[in-house]
Amino acid sequence: MSSGAAHSVLAASAARAASAPVRVTGLGFVTPLGHTTESFDEALFNGRSAVRARTLEIDGLDPIELSVAACEFEPAAVRSGSRLPLDRGTAMxxxxxxxxAAQAGLHAGSVDPERLGIFxxxxxxxxxxxxxxxxxxxxERRRMRPTTVLTVMPNAAVAELALQFGAxxxxxxxxxxxxxSAVAIGExxxxIRGGxxxxxIVGGHDAMLTPGVMASWHAxxxxxxxxxxxxxxxCRPFSxxxxxxALGEGAAALVLESEAHANARGAGDATPFILAGYATNCDATHITHPDPAGQVRAMRAALRDAGIEAAHIGHVNAHGTATAAGDAAEAASIREVFGNATPVSATKAIHGHVLGGGGAIELVAALRTLAHGMLPPTANLHAPDAAFDLDFVHGDPRDATNLRYVLSNSFAFGGTNAVLIAGRAADR
Incomplete structure (x- = not known):
């Protein structure tokens, strides 16, 4: 073989590896919709909202009426490998x-610890x-705990997860x-693709239902x-x-594996879902006001990464924050990429905006959509904004027996956009 031919073979092999699907072999979550797939699915496909009213009372300020979606969760029941006290979000x-990990059958000895990552x-x-x-x-003029820094540092959950799984x-x-969390999953x-x-073990969390944070978002x-x-x-996305x-809280985790690794430990046949595509970029235009052009670039880049066309996407799980500017920008970007024929849902109406953990929870929703071949309705969407020319799923769930790929959007303050595409392993 000539050197040119050998280079072409190597390049083709690298290209295949760089776009190879990655298996999803396990899911776990703590959400306002519950901790099991049964409770999550019941709320998801029936549009049952976990949002409730909460009055925030802070000395010296008028009471603040808020809408929040809280989890039924007791952090004290979670024991950490570090033996440090845990923040509520880290416990989640x-x-x-x-x-x-339990669903994936991932345990000590099932993976080389040097080849196991936490994102x-x-x-x-x-x-x-x-x-x-x-x-x-x-x-209260009280002294600080010596463990304070270790429990509030941004990588506290990562450190605890690494200890837990020996990663x-x-x-x-x-x-x-x-x-x-969408960026963490995509990276x-x-x-894994890069070898x-x-x-x-990937995902994300946030637990911001604290007085200072809730008052800050309200402001x-x-x-x-x-x-x-x-x-x-x-919360009424696209209405x-x-x-x-509505502010939410929770966590969602996935176990991702290369197809070869999943097959080698016997998990390949039991895991019908893949991550097929991912892209992230930045608007670089405004710190809070989203730019449809940046979102369009991200969605199209994710499609290219998955090696599919826009027509292959059977459902878009929208970021859908129910804000005036956010929904308008996203409706415009979805319309630009998919036209008005691809069904669109937004789930924040039922589980609240879990902020940094939202991308992971909403990817779980997308995977449950694939599992059932059914599209969830956007709760509280009785009269879509007349300016949005999109096919919104609302009212009842919609049958989608032949659903192959779903796309999930996560768009953030600071202009960061992240798009994930999931699919069925059998359809790739």
Missing amino acids: ALAAARDA WGSGLAGAGVFDDTTRALYG QGAAIAYACACAS AMRA WIDAA MRVTAPPPPGAPGSA GDRAGF
Whole structure:
């Protein structure tokens, strides 16, 4: 073989590896919709909202009425490998990851620890401990715990996950606001494709339902007030009367593996889902106002990464924050990439905006959509904004028996865009 031919073969092999699908072999989550696939699916496909009204009372300030989606979760029940006290969000991360690993059958001896990575995202890791700490210091004049830094640092969950699973490969925390966990998942996918690791525990969390953080989001005027008597209808993505989002909390974890690794340990046949494409970029135009052009570039780049056309996407899981500017920009970008024939849903109406953990939770929703061959409705969407020419799924779930690929958007403050494409392994 000539040197030119050999180079062509190597280049073709590298190209195949760089675009190879990655298996999803386990899922775990802690969400306002529950901790099991049964409870999650029931809420997802019936549009049952977990959003409730909460009154925030802070000394010296008028009471603030908020819409929030909280988890039924007891962090004290979660034990850490470090034996440190855990922030609520870190405890959620550990609980979700343990469930994902159990579903995947991932345990000591099933993977080379040097080939196992942790890729995790959070918008404001340690928010609960930080809020408690500042209140103790400035309000009660109490000394700080010596473990404070270790529980609020951005990679606290990553460190705990690495200890839990003995992961000695790359262990990286991503903080890209509302795109954090989607970026973490996509970058793990790239690391597996590149041959740097064989498997990764990925996902993200946020637990920001603390006084200081809730008051801060309220001050930005992007959160929806709870409608009297109907707090579950507060968040109304793509609706003509949308009024902002409801803050949520939670965590979601996935186990990702190369196809060869999953097959070698007998997990290949039991795992019908793949990550097929990913892209991330930055608008670089405004720190809070999204740019449809940047979102278009990200979606098209993810399609190229997956090696598919826009027509192959059977469903778009929209970022859908129910803010005036956010929904308008995303509706325009989806229309530019897909026209008006691809069905669109947004799930933040039922589980709230989990911020840095949202991309992971919404990818779980996309995978459950694939599992059932059914499209979830966008809750509270009774009258879509007349300016948005898109096929919104609302009212009842929609049958999608032949669904092959779904696309999930995560668009963040700071201009970071992240797009993930998932599919069925049998259809690739």
